Amino acid sequence: MNNRLTQLKPGRLIAWRGYLSILLLSCISYSCQKDFLDTVPDKGLLVPEKLDDFQALLDNSSEVMNVVPFYNTISDGDFVMSDEGLDGQLPQYRNLYTWASDIYDVTTVVDDWYRPYKQVFYANVVLDGLKELNTDGADVQRYQAIKGSALYYRALAFYNLAQEFAQPYDAATADKTPGIPVRLESDVNIKSVRGTLANTYTRIVDDLQEAETLLPDKGVALTRPGKSAARALLARVYQAMENYEQAAKFATSALELAHELVDYNDLDTAAARPFPIPLTDGNPEMIYYSRVNTAFLNQLTVTAEPALYNSYDDNDLRKRLYFTEGGNYKGTYLASAYPFGGLAVDELYLIRAECSARKNDADNALADINTVLIKRWKTGTYVPYTVTDPAAVLQIVLNEQRKELVARGLRWTYLRRLNKDSRFAVALTRSYKGSKFTLPANDLKYTFAVPDDEISGSGIEQNKR
Structure with missing residues (x-):
């Protein structure tokens, strides 16, 4: 099928050449798909003009589109690093680890800010x-899938930015709290502004809901989103917003499209990388592929926080699949040094379990928990939960979320949300060279500073820390 569409309208060509020259430099730097660039005779005047071109921009998966932030993973308290290990880290990483007020030094490139905004730009x-394309005679389904994918990528980037550079969502104050710059045009000359947090989340939800109507049920590859990914991300977003009714709704609708769990009894706990490589061997539990952009956890000087590690029963296979006997992180669904940062079926069961527990529906909450855990424990050893006390059920769910979803870039958001409830608020503590560092619940340091050059260039408001 010929997917070439008519060229961009002449009145837009000059502007597009300017924007796309910037994009071309980014593509070259980040290995944009080679076949796309090689077909352009004059790379200084690169202008996408067919669906293949637009898809190629979104398929820049390894360095741009399928990469999620990592500052939160260093800061979330689930892992500890030895003094010797920290001595060898960049100052920025030591600052993130010890929750310093000033994270960045003068040489810092704030990857967790710039990479998501690169994703927004591509989208x-x-x-x-x-x-600007005339869709007459086009492959309409493919056109819709590409548009839906772009909306999904943009929403995911905005969501990830909001978890680090905006305060935790609170419905009572969201319309008065600064959000993040929500850029909806590719024109780099438009100055960034900060709207409200309510505006930020409204845009995230709107983009995802539109994407869900356009995407196929499942992406043709794990690096491409489908309806299942859009619904799963909506469940995650609504959970962060504490809208548990909507979170349960979208978790359920996503599970209608993807519900298979990996039986951990089929994996080799002695292997250095026990999980299959998803992009070559597949993983039926994975809905959408992303990697957390750091190998910080995969060092001999890093171990799981002792209370977390000891919370796994010896019959719980996660203890040996996620960690070595010494507590070093093995990696999970990416089968690599990089943590998995995408969307998977287990998260959906756990989101729905929390939503059920919060409305005192112990039976359904524990049904979802038991569905996951029977696939995680040694065959014949798991005894299903039968607790009836609502508070106890909710605590079980929250404990299992931490254990199941470790090192997925989620813990930071969970802490920000749960710390608002005194029943679950925690103060994180760490030590380095004899000094003790504490991050109290609800501290302003749960929101990272906006990069200084962004402040000076756009004049947007800086976060208080």
Whole structure:
């Protein structure tokens, strides 16, 4: 099938050449798909003009589109690093680890800010370009899938930025709390502004809901989103917003499309990388592939926080699949040094379990917990939970969320949300060279500073820390 569409309208060509020259430099730096670049005779005047071109921009998966932030993973308290290990880290990482007020030094490139906004830029280039194409005779389903993918990527980037650079969502104050810059155009000359947190989350939800209507049920590859990914991400977003009714709704609808769990009894606990490589061997539990952009955890000087490690029963296979006997992190669903940061079926069961527990529906909450755990324990050793006390059920669910979803870039958001409830608030503590460091519940340091050059360039408000 010929997917070439008509070229961009002449009145837009000059502007697009400017935007896409920037994009071309980014693509070259981040290994944008080679076949796309090689077909352009004049790379200084690169202008996407067919669906293949737009898809190629979104398929820059290994360095741009399928990478999620990592500062939260260093800061979330689930792992500890020895003094010797910290001595060898960049100052920025030591600052993140000890929750310093000033994280960045003068040489810092704030990857967790710039990479998501690169994703937003790519998505906006595609969305702007699709508006300028004449769809007569086009492959409509593919056009819709590409548009839906761009909306999904943009929403995911905005969501990830909000977890680090905006305060935790609170419905009572969201319309008065600064959000993040929500850029909806690819024109880099438009100055960034900060709207409210309510505006930020409204845009995230709107993008995802539109994406869900456009995408196929499942992406043709794990690096591409489908309806299942859009619904799963909506469940995650609504959970962060403490809208548990909507979180349960979208978790359930996502599970209608993807519900298979891996039986951990089929994996080799003695292996250095026990899980299959998802992009070559597949993983039926994975809905959408992303990697947390750091190998910080995969060092001999890093071990699981002792209370977390000891919370796994010896018959719980996760203890040996996720960690070595000494507590070093093995990696999980990516089968690599990089943690998995995407979406998977187990998270959906656990989101729905929490939603059920919060409305005192112990039976359904524990049904979802038991569904997951029977696949995680040695065959014949797991005794299903039968607790009836609502508070106890909710605590069980929250404990299992931490144990199941370790090192997925989620713990930081969970802490930000749960710390608002005194029943679950925790103060994180760490030590380095004899000094003790504490991050109290609800501390302003749960929101990272916006990079200084962004403040000076756009004049947006800095976060208080």
